[in-house]
Amino acid sequence: KQEVxxxxxxxxxxxxxxxVLNCSFTDSAIYNLQWFRQDPGKGxxxxxxxxxxxxxxxxxxxxxxxxxxxxxxTLYIAASQPGDSxxxxxxxxxxxxxxRLTFGEGTQLTVNP
Amino acid sequence: xxxxxxxxxxxxxxxxxxxxxxxxxxxNHLYFYWYRQxxxxxxxxxxxxxxxxxxxxxxxFDDQFSVERPDGSNFTLKIRSTKLEDSAMYFCASRQPPYGxxxxxxxxxxxx
Numbered sequence: 448k449q450e451v452x453x454x455x456x457x458x459x460x461x462x463x464x465x466x467v468l469n470c471s472f473t474d475s476a477i478y479n480l481q482w483f484r485q486d487p488g489k490g491x492x493x494x495x496x497x498x499x500x501x502x503x504x505x506x507x508x509x510x511x512x513x514x515x516x517x518x519x520x521t522l523y524i525a526a527s528q529p530g531d532s533x534x535x536x537x538x539x540x541x542x543x544x545x546x547r548l549t550f551g552e553g554t555q556l557t558v559n560p
Numbered sequence: 561x562x563x564x565x566x567x568x569x570x571x572x573x574x575x576x577x578x579x580x581x582x583x584x585x586x587x588n589h590l591y592f593y594w595y596r597q598x599x600x601x602x603x604x605x606x607x608x609x610x611x612x613x614x615x616x617x618x619x620x621f622d623d624q625f626s627v628e629r630p631d632g633s634n635f636t637l638k639i640r641s642t643k644l645e646d647s648a649m650y651f652c653a654s655r656q657p658p659y660g661x662x663x664x665x666x667x668x669x670x671x672x
Contacts, residue, residue, distance in 0.1 A: 490665035547605040
């Protein structure tokens with residue numbers, strides 16, 4: 448059974464800092480991995496999708512990397528801003544039949560002005 | 561940018577009552593999903609729906625749950641007899657390969 452773990456559970460940084468969020472998964476047979484942002488009491492906003500054949504994806508100040516064989520992904524946020532404060536979730540989709548996502552518990556990020 | 565729309569945003573219901581949560585997926589998407597998130601816990605998969613039938617369901621999705629696509633635009637989740645432990649945020653999502661998921665903003669269900 449796929450397990451997804453995110454470290455750290457919470458992170459507080461001053462504005463302007465570069466930071467890295469970590470995601471690990473136990474079964475490396477994944478189809479893709481998706482990073483989401485969740486604001487308190489709100490829905491999930493997709494940030495980046497990495498296919499299993501890709502090593503990284505970039506969108507603006509965000510860069511996500513994937514090392515499928517070691518079961519790891521990182522989300523790099525450059526020059527953090529208070530508006531980046533949210534919970535960041537990673538989710539993996541398995542390689543075999545079905546398209547369900549398995550989520551981690553998230554990293555709660557606070558960027559202080 | 562196209563959105564997945566969920567209604568209502570918040571629903572309170574009495575234990576034992578039936579509830580229907582509604583979703584309008586993105587119009588050209590073919591795969592539809594329901595997930596839930598109990599307060600403080602992980603987002604959990606409930607069911608996926610493709611070509612007018614359930615393609616996959618989790619162990620959570622028992623006989624109390626059902627899904628339907630009654631017309632070309634709506635996708636509903638029915639809970640037949642709600643329990644206290646059904647209280648959660650329910651998310652609808654849709655997907656069009658090769659792209660990833662798009663989630664709605666959720667319905668917060670409170671069972672009292």
